[in-house]
Amino acid sequence: MELTPFRCLRPAPRLVGRQVSAPLDVFDRDRAFELVADNPLSFLAIDWPDTLYPLEAQVDLTEAYAKARDLLEWRRERGVLVEDDEPSLYVYTMEEGGHRQTAVVGCLPVESFLDGTVRRHESTLEEKEDARAAHIDALGAQTGPVFLTFGDSDDVARAVADVQAGEPLYRFEADGVAQTVWRVPADGRGRALTEAFSGVGAAYVADGHHRAASAVRVALARRAADPSLPADAPCNRVLVAMFPAGQLKVLPYHRMVTGVDEAGREGLVAAVEAAGFSAAPADGPVAPAEKGAFGMFDGAHWWLLRAPASEGDDPVAALDVSALQERVLGPVLSVADPRRDPRLTYVAGTVGPEALEAAAREAGDAVAFTVCPTAIDELMAVADAGELMPPKSTWFTPKPFCGLFVRRV
Numbered sequence: 001m002e003l004t005p006f007r008c009l010r011p012a013p014r015l016v017g018r019q020v021s022a023p024l025d026v027f028d029r030d031r032a033f034e035l036v037a038d039n040p041l042s043f044l045a046i047d048w049p050d051t052l053y054p055l056e057a058q059v060d061l062t063e064a065y066a067k068a069r070d071l072l073e074w075r076r077e078r079g080v081l082v083e084d085d086e087p088s089l090y091v092y093t094m095e096e097g098g099h100r101q102t103a104v105v106g107c108l109p110v111e112s113f114l115d116g117t118v119r120r121h122e123s124t125l126e127e128k129e130d131a132r133a134a135h136i137d138a139l140g141a142q143t144g145p146v147f148l149t150f151g152d153s154d155d156v157a158r159a160v161a162d163v164q165a166g167e168p169l170y171r172f173e174a175d176g177v178a179q180t181v182w183r184v185p186a187d188g189r190g191r192a193l194t195e196a197f198s199g200v201g202a203a204y205v206a207d208g209h210h211r212a213a214s215a216v217r218v219a220l221a222r223r224a225a226d227p228s229l230p231a232d233a234p235c236n237r238v239l240v241a242m243f244p245a246g247q248l249k250v251l252p253y254h255r256m257v258t259g260v261d262e263a264g265r266e267g268l269v270a271a272v273e274a275a276g277f278s279a280a281p282a283d284g285p286v287a288p289a290e291k292g293a294f295g296m297f298d299g300a301h302w303w304l305l306r307a308p309a310s311e312g313d314d315p316v317a318a319l320d321v322s323a324l325q326e327r328v329l330g331p332v333l334s335v336a337d338p339r340r341d342p343r344l345t346y347v348a349g350t351v352g353p354e355a356l357e358a359a360a361r362e363a364g365d366a367v368a369f370t371v372c373p374t375a376i377d378e379l380m381a382v383a384d385a386g387e388l389m390p391p392k393s394t395w396f397t398p399k400p401f402c403g404l405f406v407r408r409v
Contacts, residue, residue: 001108001112001117001150001197001198001200001201001202001203002108002109002112002197002198003089003104003106003107003108003193003194003197003240003242004087004106004107004108004194004237005087005088005089005106005107005184005185005186005190005194006087006088006106006107006237006239006407007083007084007085007086007087007088007407007408008083008084008088008090008183008405008406008407009076009081009082009083009084009141009406009407009408010081010082010083010084010404010405010406011080011081011082011170011403011404012079012080012081012082013169013170015041015080016170016172016404017172017173017174018039018041018042019041019042019043019080019081019403020043020174020179020401020402020403020404021035021042021043021044021047021174021401021402021403022174022175022177022398022399022401022402023144023207023208023399023400023401023402024044024047024048024402025207026399027044029050030055032044032048032050032051033050033051033055035051036048036051036052037051041080043143043402043403044402045068045071046068046071046072046139046143046403047068047135047143047144047402047403049064049065049067049068049071050064052064052067052068052071061131061134062134062138065134065135065138065139066138068135068138068139069138069139069140072139072141072406081406083408084183086185086186087186088183088184088185088186088190089104089105089106089184089186089190089193089194090104090105090106090169090181090182090183090184090405091103091104091105091160091163091164091181091182091184091193092104092105092179092180092181092241092400092404092405093164093179093180093181094177094178094179094398094400095177095178095179096176096177096178096397096398097176099249099398100247101243101247101248101249101398102160102164102243102244102247103145103241103242103243103400104156104160104193104197104241104242105145105239105240105241105242105400105405106193106194106197106239106240106242107237107238107239107240107407108203108237108238108240109236109237109238110215110216110219110220110235110236110237110238112203112238113212113213113216113238114216116202116386117201117202117203118148118202118203118204118205118212119202119203119204119205119380119383119384119386120204120205120209120212120383120388121204121205121379121382121383121387121388121389121393122205122209122388122389122391122393123209123388124209124210124213125210128210129210129213129214129217132210132211132213132214133214133215133217133218133221135214136214136215136218136409137218137221140408140409141406141407141408141409142211142215142238142239142406142407142409143402143403143406144208144211144239144400144401144402144403144404144405144406145208145239145240145241145400145405146205146208146211146212146215146238146239146240146241147205147206147207147208147241147243147396147399147400148203148204148205148206148240148241148242148243149203149204149206149242149243149244149245149248149376150200150202150203150204150242150243150244150245151200151202151244151245151380152244152245152246153196153197153199153200153244155195155196155199156193156196156197156200156244157244158196159189159192159193159195159196160193162189162192163182163184163189163193164182166182167182168180168181168182169181169182169183170404174401175401177398177401179401179404181404197242200242202384203240203242204245204379204380204383205383206243206248206379206394206396207394207396207399212238215235215238215239216238218235218409219235219236219238222235223236234407234408234409235409239405239407241400241405245376245377245380248376248396249396249397249398250373250374250375250376250394250395250396251348251349251350251373251394251395251396251397252288252349252370252371252372252373252374252394252395253321253346253347253348253349253371253392253393253394253395254346254347254348254349254351254353254356254368254369254370254371255324255329255344255345255346255347255368255369255371256344256345256347256356256359256360256363256366256367256368256369257329257333257335257343257344257345257366257367257368258343258345258363258365258366259343259365259366260299260333260365260366260367261365264333264367265298265299265300265365265367266298268296268298268332268367269296269298269303271328271332272296272305272327272328272332275327275328275331275332276307276308276327277294277305277306277307277308277327277328278305278306279296279303279304279305280303280304281301281302281303281304282295282301282302282303282304283302284302285297285302285352285353285354285356285357285370286302286303286304286353286370287352287353287370288304288370288371288372289372290372291320291372291375292306292307292309292320292323292372293305293306293307293372294306294307294320294324294369294370294371294372295353295369295370295371296367296368296369296370297353297356297357297360297367297368297369298367299360299361299365299366299367302353302357307320307323307324307327308323310323314387315378315381315382315384315385315387316382316385316387316388316389316390318378319374319378319382319389319390319393320371320372320374321371321374321389321390321392321393322390324369324371325338325390328369329344329369333367338390338391339391346391346392347359347368348395349373349395350395350397353370356368356370373394374389374393374394379393379394
């Protein structure tokens with residue numbers, strides 16, 4: 001794998017904790033506006049430039065992206081952001097709630113995303129991809145790395161440990177995540193990191209499918225517009241954060257379905273048993289800890305469900321979220337399209353089953369399901385097969401922050 005250094009545009013050390021932001025999918029729109037109002041230095045103002053306007057304003061995205069570009073340049077000119085003179089790699093450690101994970105941040109060729117070296121497990125929405133590509137193109141920058149994972153490598157681990165023995169560039173906390181960054185110039189330790197990654201055969205998109213697809217789209221569009229574009233043009237590489245798979249923390253996405261009438265809720269247990277699941281009463285909220293187990297709240301009581309064993313070697317069919325969708329959500333609750341049905345809500349695993357129950361009770365006509373986290377090796381098996389997982393199959397935490405590593409293209 002050809003991981004290369006880059007010239008990073010990054011926060012001035014004295015301001016790093018005030019500038020960086022968790023990625024966009026962590027916030028809803030109202031919360032993003034609140035954060036920018038409370039802290040105008042937040043990188044959300046650049047990554048989500050709607051926040052530069054009144055909350056209820058009808059925003060022209062072309063105008064908003066131009067405004068974000070001007071703000072990015074303003075911060076660079078005034079030293080709020082600083083740009084490296086020489087290309088570097090970065091070692092990036094994140095710690096949250098006793099969990100620790102470390103990435104190497106650099107660039108991969110666009111071709112890695114086209115030839116199967118970098119493998120995806122989710123589809124993208126065209127509208128979202130359009131918006132992100134326009135944002136990259138207007139800013140002339142990739143504002144955060146694509147979150148990739150790879151099979152654990154002793155060579156990479158040794159090279160990273162060697163870097164971590166030195167003094168870090170940043171050490172700060174933001175949004176409850178302690179973060180430490182080491183800059184690694186291209187020569188010396190940087191060369192050792194590059195050589196270590198040359199032995200990594202494949203990487204997998206853990207999070208950031210739209211970010212990756214949009215960066216690739218910008219590169220291809222610029223090539224089409226200018227056939228003489230050099231191979232080493234900045235747009236021909238994608239900013240990535242490479243985390244070893246063994247360090248990642250995966251949480252589930254739970255499901256809540258509204259619009260279920262009283263008869264449907266009362267008959268739910270019998271219906272899931274008819275679908276092949278076993279069902280046993282539970283004393284309280286269920287947080288499944290093993291594959292094939294589910295919690296179900298029928299509007300009044302919790303149940304522990306167990307799915308029948310999957311047949312065949314299809315890695316998608318073997319997923320718990322597939323069993324739930326194909327046997328229960330679809331045929332029993334009439335959720336035929338899990339991407340678009342407005343009755344289906346996905347709830348990140350950062351929310352416990354107690355809060356899920358409270359949401360279902362508040363809705364009044366809802367049932368809820370808790371699931372076991374999808375394993376990393378399941379994700380890799382799906383991607384290796386060239387297949388796609390059902391929507392909202394994984395929630396990784398923590399995710400790389402935005403505005404910490406910016407790459408101009």
